[in-house]
Amino acid sequence: MVSGGNASxxxxxxxxxxxxxxxxxxxxxxxxFALACAAVLFYSESPSRFDPARAWEGPSSxxxxxxxxxxxxxxxxxxxxxxxxxxLAVCVSLGAFAIGVPxxxxxxxxxxxxxxxxxxxxxxxxAIPSFLFAVTVLAAVxxxxxxxxxxxxxxxxxxxxxxxxLAQTRVLRNIAFVDAARSLGAxxxxxxxxxxxxxxxxxxxxxxxxxxxxxxxxxxALAFLGFGPRSGVSMGAALDQxxxxxxxAPHVLIFSAxxxxxxxxxxxxxxRAFAPEKDDGR
Amino acid sequence: MHRTIRGIIDxxxxxxxxxxxxxxxxxxxxxxxxxxxxxxxxxxxxxxAMRRQLHFDEPLSEQYVRFLRGLVTFNFGDSLRVAGVTxxxxxxxxxGSTIRLSGMAVAIGSIGGILCALAMVGSxxxxxxxxxxxxxxxxxxxxxxxxxxxxxxxxxxxxxxxPLPGDPDAxxxxxxxxxxxxxxxxxxxxxxxxxxxxxEVSDAPFLRVVRxxxxxxWRVWAVHALPASIGPxxxxxxxxxxxxxxxxxxxxxxxxxxxxxxxxxxxxxxxxIPVLQAxxxxxxxxxxxxxxxxxxxxxxxxxxxxx
Numbered sequence: 001m002v003s004g005g006n007a008s009x010x011x012x013x014x015x016x017x018x019x020x021x022x023x024x025x026x027x028x029x030x031x032x033f034a035l036a037c038a039a040v041l042f043y044s045e046s047p048s049r050f051d052p053a054r055a056w057e058g059p060s061s062x063x064x065x066x067x068x069x070x071x072x073x074x075x076x077x078x079x080x081x082x083x084x085x086x087x088l089a090v091c092v093s094l095g096a097f098a099i100g101v102p103x104x105x106x107x108x109x110x111x112x113x114x115x116x117x118x119x120x121x122x123x124x125x126x127a128i129p130s131f132l133f134a135v136t137v138l139a140a141v142x143x144x145x146x147x148x149x150x151x152x153x154x155x156x157x158x159x160x161x162x163x164x165x166l167a168q169t170r171v172l173r174n175i176a177f178v179d180a181a182r183s184l185g186a187x188x189x190x191x192x193x194x195x196x197x198x199x200x201x202x203x204x205x206x207x208x209x210x211x212x213x214x215x216x217x218x219x220x221a222l223a224f225l226g227f228g229p230r231s232g233v234s235m236g237a238a239l240d241q242x243x244x245x246x247x248x249a250p251h252v253l254i255f256s257a258x259x260x261x262x263x264x265x266x267x268x269x270x271x272r273a274f275a276p277e278k279d280d281g282r
Numbered sequence: 283m284h285r286t287i288r289g290i291i292d293x294x295x296x297x298x299x300x301x302x303x304x305x306x307x308x309x310x311x312x313x314x315x316x317x318x319x320x321x322x323x324x325x326x327x328x329x330x331a332m333r334r335q336l337h338f339d340e341p342l343s344e345q346y347v348r349f350l351r352g353l354v355t356f357n358f359g360d361s362l363r364v365a366g367v368t369x370x371x372x373x374x375x376x377x378g379s380t381i382r383l384s385g386m387a388v389a390i391g392s393i394g395g396i397l398c399a400l401a402m403v404g405s406x407x408x409x410x411x412x413x414x415x416x417x418x419x420x421x422x423x424x425x426x427x428x429x430x431x432x433x434x435x436x437x438x439x440x441x442x443x444x445p446l447p448g449d450p451d452a453x454x455x456x457x458x459x460x461x462x463x464x465x466x467x468x469x470x471x472x473x474x475x476x477x478x479x480x481x482e483v484s485d486a487p488f489l490r491v492v493r494x495x496x497x498x499x500w501r502v503w504a505v506h507a508l509p510a511s512i513g514p515x516x517x518x519x520x521x522x523x524x525x526x527x528x529x530x531x532x533x534x535x536x537x538x539x540x541x542x543x544x545x546x547x548x549x550x551x552x553x554x555i556p557v558l559q560a561x562x563x564x565x566x567x568x569x570x571x572x573x574x575x576x577x578x579x580x581x582x583x584x585x586x587x588x589x
Binding site: 246 | 296524527
């Protein structure tokens, strides 16, 4: 519905607007991450310092978000927990991205039995309840190393990426510019890397965000159930304490819940900064 | 028919793969499960006896064959902590509660979501559809893990509108509250997808025919448009089941309800490996089965998907 006026002006105007929207999506992610880093680096309290005399205290000038069980500073727990959860989530999502996207793109580009095999493989893997799998692994080990949790999540996390790349490449492989590259004698690897990958990355970036957000929530949920790190430094562990002391010290519950929500939501929306331009069809 | 058979084969492959993952996870991760069960100070002959009871003294291949046999015959041996009771029996006893909770959540969530979407396309609410859509996006992105505890704190502890978590005097109120909490993200997802797919068919000729014949808003949308757009709704419900299962476990812990989640946590705390293994595999099998069922139902509702 172009209503007259200078069309190119309008286009550049909407492009600026789109850029502003993109930046606006990314700001909370970086702000939140920077705050957590700042708290870890500069805040004087440590998440491993006990002070039983001051357990369950509300926010004060010495403990900005108050204290939790055994008088451990809540801000210290939440910032360290948030940082480790974010690092785990980003590493796993990038790993899933690095496995899933090439696999899906190559499968769809080759087509035939190979494509059918990967496509059904994705169906099967996506139907696996990863949360129960993680619970079992964490219950069976003596030392809960973070990399182990990462590997567990990675077992299922690559499938959505592969499926996205598969669907997208299925469309792209028949488009004229890919055909042109093929008739100029480009190799399969070159076509995938130079001509198909640039069209896959924006869509995969959005999936990167939702996958990272889901991993943050899963990590917290596992810690909430008691499968967190032994040190107890996790947003989920703090949330668990908050639920137990709901009536006595509601601040622990509220702040931990907010930390989980903000961390996962900023990851989810932050990735939209890289989303492909919306085609409203209007 | 061909499609049904393929669906069943896929479900069986997934079940086998999941069960095998669990089998190898318990046996191959670093650390000896028998030492976890008995503790570090256990005597050597106790360790040997436990190893024999769990068949951990056999080679891995023999254990795997035994495990596969158990998978088919539902027999993973007895619970280590409750004498004389099989692991599967304990799982069966706690399964009903979890099925009630998640079944009620699916019912509330999908019916609520579809009604919301119908209202967004076919009633006076359609003027605010964009705003409603934004609210739905916000609701779907807040994790249940964060708003579940906060909602129960505000509603139960502050305003006393709902029973407190674990209140034994109000079993049904507790169940209803827990399932509504669990249904909220599911319902918002369903509403978003249902709205999008209803809009997709909104200009379809078959709807114009209904309108031309004088069909009212309800007739157009609920009777004719909804079956044609049920595919994506079913797909999103199926995809949300995993979150629902994890959510049910978290809510069982939050509300101190009996169920599969509490059984898994209890079995972990008591180091009851047969029960843990059986509970996880039954829970996962149920989840895989329901998900395949959702896929199978689609062509029954939308004739176009039968091709």
